[in-house]
Amino acid sequence: MAVITRGFGGRRRDDADLPPGQYRTDDFPVLSAGPTPRIDLDEWELAVVTETGERSTWSWAEFTALPADEPTVDIHCVTRWSKFGTSWRGVSVDTLLADVETTAEYVVAHSYGGYTTNIPLEGLLDGQAWVAYEFDGEPLAPVHGGPARLLVPHLYFWKSAKWLRALELRLDDEPGFWETAGYHNDGDPWREQRYLED
Amino acid sequence: MARAAVPGGLTWQPATVAATRAETATARTLVLDVDGWTGHVPGQHVDVRLSAPDGYMAHRSYSISSAPGPDRLEVTVQAVIDGEVSPHLVEVAEPGDHLEIRGPLGGWFVRRPADPRPALLIGGGSGVAPLMSMVRAATTPTRLLYSTRSPSDALFTADLATAQATGDTPVAVTHVYTRVVPSGWPAPPRRLDADILARVAWPRDADVVAFVCGPTGFVETVADLLVDIGYNPSNIRTERFGPTGG
Numbered sequence: 372m373a374v375i376t377r378g379f380g381g382r383r384r385d386d387a388d389l390p391p392g393q394y395r396t397d398d399f400p401v402l403s404a405g406p407t408p409r410i411d412l413d414e415w416e417l418a419v420v421t422e423t424g425e426r427s428t429w430s431w432a433e434f435t436a437l438p439a440d441e442p443t444v445d446i447h448c449v450t451r452w453s454k455f456g457t458s459w460r461g462v463s464v465d466t467l468l469a470d471v472e473t474t475a476e477y478v479v480a481h482s483y484g485g486y487t488t489n490i491p492l493e494g495l496l497d498g499q500a501w502v503a504y505e506f507d508g509e510p511l512a513p514v515h516g517g518p519a520r521l522l523v524p525h526l527y528f529w530k531s532a533k534w535l536r537a538l539e540l541r542l543d544d545e546p547g548f549w550e551t552a553g554y555h556n557d558g559d560p561w562r563e564q565r566y567l568e569d
Numbered sequence: 570m571a572r573a574a575v576p577g578g579l580t581w582q583p584a585t586v587a588a589t590r591a592e593t594a595t596a597r598t599l600v601l602d603v604d605g606w607t608g609h610v611p612g613q614h615v616d617v618r619l620s621a622p623d624g625y626m627a628h629r630s631y632s633i634s635s636a637p638g639p640d641r642l643e644v645t646v647q648a649v650i651d652g653e654v655s656p657h658l659v660e661v662a663e664p665g666d667h668l669e670i671r672g673p674l675g676g677w678f679v680r681r682p683a684d685p686r687p688a689l690l691i692g693g694g695s696g697v698a699p700l701m702s703m704v705r706a707a708t709t710p711t712r713l714l715y716s717t718r719s720p721s722d723a724l725f726t727a728d729l730a731t732a733q734a735t736g737d738t739p740v741a742v743t744h745v746y747t748r749v750v751p752s753g754w755p756a757p758p759r760r761l762d763a764d765i766l767a768r769v770a771w772p773r774d775a776d777v778v779a780f781v782c783g784p785t786g787f788v789e790t791v792a793d794l795l796v797d798i799g800y801n802p803s804n805i806r807t808e809r810f811g812p813t814g815g
Contacts, residue, residue, distance in 0.1 A: 373624065373669075374583050374667045374669050375620050375622055376657075376666060376667060376668045378662075379619045380621050380625075392628050400809070401789075401809055402808075404678075404806065404807065405803070405805050406795070406796050408802070450630055451628055451629065451630065485803065552676040566674065569579070
């Protein structure tokens with residue numbers, strides 16, 4: 372039986388789009404584990420590395436010349452804020468993998484700065500994920516992961532790695548930074564997969 | 570980067586408000602009794618759940634500000650304007666009230682007792698709360714740099730003075746006031762800058778770990794300054810308290 376808190380009424384919001392345990396915000400909070408990396412666009416490179424070690428790379432000019440989408444999506448942070456209707460511009464992961472031969476089932480996203488996070492490959496395909504470089508019509512700010520970040524709106528936002536450097540395709544699953552620090556391996560907000568044991 | 574697991578405690582546990590202490594006009598510490606609570610690592614947080622009589626629930630995360638100990642912990646809450654949970658905890662909750670907590674949580678922004686390195690703690694506003702737990706449990710040389718708008722916005726003023734003077738491991742505390750300084754203060758209001766950091770921080774980071782907690786702009790500025798004066802980014806841990814913590 373729930374413990375009732377005396378005097379607490381709460382603010383009911385009839386938000387069918389809000390996953391369990393989340394609340395809605397109009398801000399864009401920032402969460403990261405350390406200082407914000409600043410990456411020179413002349414030195415920036417995005418790589419896709421297959422399980423056999425094959426590398427496909429894009430310079431900034433090559434990357435931003437790829438066909439781009441402009442998704443408008445809801446995002447959900449494990450710290451319980453959700454932000455509705457965020458507008459991005461980015462390259463679909465489908466586009467990045469179009470010419471890549473792989474039988475991998477898992478991906479580890481690697482960031483400038485050393486952060487990692489793992490995602491099943493099927494969770495990134497079929498229009499579910501992008502490498503985003505604009506937010507709200509502006510270049511993505513460093514504090515939000517610029518020059519480019521992964522955008523996987525159907526998972527908690529720690530899976531949307533900021534300052535993306537590489538997508539590593541793997542045959543086996545390798546938990547990343549927060550996944551080895553007690554957070555859930557899958558991170559589905561609709562199933563409220565926050566922590567290891569959820 | 571370091572890897573560390575969250576210790577158990579992931580089921581919701583009933584907690585009773587044992588006492589409250591005003592910290593400022595808009596912030597309050599709640600002392601919570603939790604049967605079987607086995608303690609935490611300084612820097613960890615708990616999820617707090619409030620339930621209304623009709624079953625509606627709201628959850629927020631709050632840093633633990635007390636030193637580790639059994640059966641009791643303290644969270645310090647800054648009321649957020651138009652917030653849903655924080656105004657209740659700051660203005661309504663009173664001893665004897667019941668709520669639920671889950672935790673302790675977080676394995677990254679933590680100061681482990683076995684870590685032999687000195688610690689540089691830098692807090693902005695209510696971001697000092699998890700650092701206060703580190704101050705209270707300090708066993709290695711520790712310096713706290715604490716920025717607030719004015720003396721009346723500063724949390725833990727008396728406790729920090731005590732920690733500075735009489736703690737088992739004395740903690741060096743430096744206040745920075747950005748808008749209003751106390752009477753007799755030797756300098757005008759100023760923001761935390763490279764000069765202050767150079768004066769307070771250990772000059773090289775080889776054996777120092779830095780914890781920075783506060784609003785996003787503050788954390789960004791301070792973390793960048795630390796990198797500029799030679800701190801290795803991997804020795805700088807950050808946590809942000811946004812305006813949406815309500």
